[in-house]
Amino acid sequence: MASAEPEATWKKKAALSEAQRELHLPEHSLITECPTRWGSRQKMVGRVLEQRKALSQVLSEDRKTRHLVPSWQDIEVLESINNALRPLKEFTDALSGEAYSM
Template identity: 80%
Template sequence: MIERVLEQRKAISDVLSADRKTRHLVPSWQDLDVLESVNLALHPLQEFTDALSGEIYVNVSYVKPVLHLLKTSVLVEKEDDTDLTKSIKVKILDYMNTKYDDPGTQKLLDIASFMDPRFKVTYISSEKVEDIKSRIMSEMKDSAQEGTHSENTEAQTMEPPSEKKTKRSLGSLLKTNPSPTPTASFMHLEQAVEAELNSYLFSPTIHSEDPLAWRKLHQVTYPKLTKLARKYLCIPATSSPSKGSSALQGMW
């Protein structure tokens, strides 16, 4: 809206000046300076707003990269910025830092960014990388063990009941089961999870709009990570659709 006013400033002034009742509404040079300062601060954000409102493919893994770009490039103060433009940029950055400073939110954003094959650890601070890797490995193991437990439970449920229930001897009732110890299968799972995670990290980053499509294509190579990715990469980047996307709004 501000950009259109600045583009049509002469036409607006001519129309307003033609009527005695509206001449006082003609924008002064001070008004135009304010509008130009606001436009300089907000105009670069328009493309990000439109891109993040693309509900079909934009998920929460985008948030960390976009925040990084805004802080290091888009909203960085420039020499020719007016005081008002600089003030607006500072307030926007302060707002974003406050909005995402919760540790739980930060961890979610880090994990989602890690799970995205376009970003991985690129936008995660170096001191947090090992912690995020440990968290993801733990979730991969838990997910794999839950899957194995579910399969075993289903198999036990499908077993036909015995024709006749036999009595157990007193000796069998008193016999204690050996305490569980780390099995070879557990050690194998530990190694498999670590190998899969390292293989993913060493693979080249991709350039695609849809990381889930890449995950589907490589789910055989990264089965445990793919299962975990569905948990995080399905979260949308924004809760508010673009008002211009009427077709998408209709779908929702």
């Protein structure tokens, strides 16, 4: 059974790429949050929002993943989170930049 999972993942990635082309979206991969990287949650949420139409299309094509399609309420929450985290990410990026000196 474990060998079927990578194949399913590959098929979903290929389907996402196709949906991105059909919808004229940037062909970006999804981002995973990394607890040690400040700002990774905002990047992850931002990417989901950017790709929401393609994600919805791919997820709705399979009855096993159809329940994962974000609702309008989910999108509103993600937009609020993204808006709240964006200034914090910009601040931490500025602090960790090479041009920063004490």
